[in-house]
Amino acid sequence: xxxxxxxxxxxxxxxxxxxxxxxxxxxxxxxxxxxxxxxxxxxxxxxxxxxxxxxxxxxxxxxxxxxxxxxxxxxxxxxxxxxxxxxxxxxxxxxxxxxxxxxxxxxxxxxxxxxxxxxxxxxxxxxxxxxxxxxxxxxxxxxxxxxxxxxxxxxxxxxxxxxxxxxxxxxxxxxxxxxxxxxxxxxxxxxxxxxxxxxxxxxxxxxxxxxxxxxxxxxxxxxxxxxxxxxxxxxxxxxxxxxxxxxxxxxxxxxxxxxxxxxxxxxxxxxxxxxxxxxxxxxxxxxxxxxxxxxxxxxxxxxxxxxxxxxxxxxxxx
Numbered sequence: 001x002x003x004x005x006x007x008x009x010x011x012x013x014x015x016x017x018x019x020x021x022x023x024x025x026x027x028x029x030x031x032x033x034x035x036x037x038x039x040x041x042x043x044x045x046x047x048x049x050x051x052x053x054x055x056x057x058x059x060x061x062x063x064x065x066x067x068x069x070x071x072x073x074x075x076x077x078x079x080x081x082x083x084x085x086x087x088x089x090x091x092x093x094x095x096x097x098x099x100x101x102x103x104x105x106x107x108x109x110x111x112x113x114x115x116x117x118x119x120x121x122x123x124x125x126x127x128x129x130x131x132x133x134x135x136x137x138x139x140x141x142x143x144x145x146x147x148x149x150x151x152x153x154x155x156x157x158x159x160x161x162x163x164x165x166x167x168x169x170x171x172x173x174x175x176x177x178x179x180x181x182x183x184x185x186x187x188x189x190x191x192x193x194x195x196x197x198x199x200x201x202x203x204x205x206x207x208x209x210x211x212x213x214x215x216x217x218x219x220x221x222x223x224x225x226x227x228x229x230x231x232x233x234x235x236x237x238x239x240x241x242x243x244x245x246x247x248x249x250x251x252x253x254x255x256x257x258x259x260x261x262x263x264x265x266x267x268x269x270x271x272x273x274x275x276x277x278x279x280x281x282x283x284x285x286x287x288x289x290x291x292x293x294x295x296x297x298x299x300x301x302x303x304x305x306x307x308x309x310x311x312x313x314x315x316x317x318x
Contacts, residue, residue, distance in 0.1 A: 039122025043088030107136025
């Protein structure tokens with residue numbers, strides 16, 4: 001199964017929002033993706049969607065200490081959108097304690113639990129309780145706004161924290177720097193660019209125009225990101241022979257043949273390695289965002305007047 005970590009180095013670029021929409025549009029209809037909160041600063045989904053923290057991370061950690069492999073859905077709750085979520089306590093003290101006690105075995109468990117897992121790590125610090133969990137993931141996606149300050153912080157964070165084998169960057173917006181500039185500055189591939197869609201984000205986190213959310217550019221972009229991840233992992237699985245790992249010994253194989261150069265041609269010298277210095281990037285252009293008027297948003301009524309039935313953003317087609 002797939003174990004993906006979503007994280008940021010600074011600020012709140014929308015990791016939680018993106019992971020929820022990705023889970024709601026998971027391409028494999030036979031799988032039940034689960035969003036797992038693991039921000040050491042405290043969880044937000046329980047308060048945001050008015051669900052309890054139990055079952056949640058606290059019960060999962062307790063179960064992991066008693067059983068080798070508990071059922072993940074036994075510790076998950078359904079959000080109003082229909083997405084399965086393992087909520088975390090909003091208390092930073094409680095959240096850090098739970099993650100600390102589970103860090104040794106949480107990663108291997110989530111990787112083999114039988115469900116696609118989207119772990120919301122929030123803002124990761126070098127001394128994060130998730131260091132042991134991160135190396136167990138199939139992929140970590142760093143969400144970042146392409147601004148000078150956020151890219152510079154992420155550059156340091158990449159060097160300061162443990163990383164799995166596969167690392168990618170998701171840009172939130174493409175101003176003032178584009179994907180190529182950020183990828184060169186970080187020496188990490190930018191796998192996707194998410195649009196800034198405040199109306200869709202409001203529908204995800206506060207509730208409102210779910211009809212707009214279904215057809216929004218943001219939702220379509222999250223679906224494209226999910227499809228890209230699934231495709232890349234499928235390609236890697238096909239390339240790797242069964243039972244063969246990255247640590248396989250190829251020393252017994254002969255060296256690959258070297259094709260002779262045509263007569264009269266000399267071997268070209270390797271190109272110099274270009275080190276991109278963030279301080280040398282051009283000054284960002286002044287961008288004027290389109291104004292979003294209040295009358296364009298359709299928000300939920302007060303909580304006591306909310307619809308009794310949950311609203312599923314992306315219902316299964318008949």
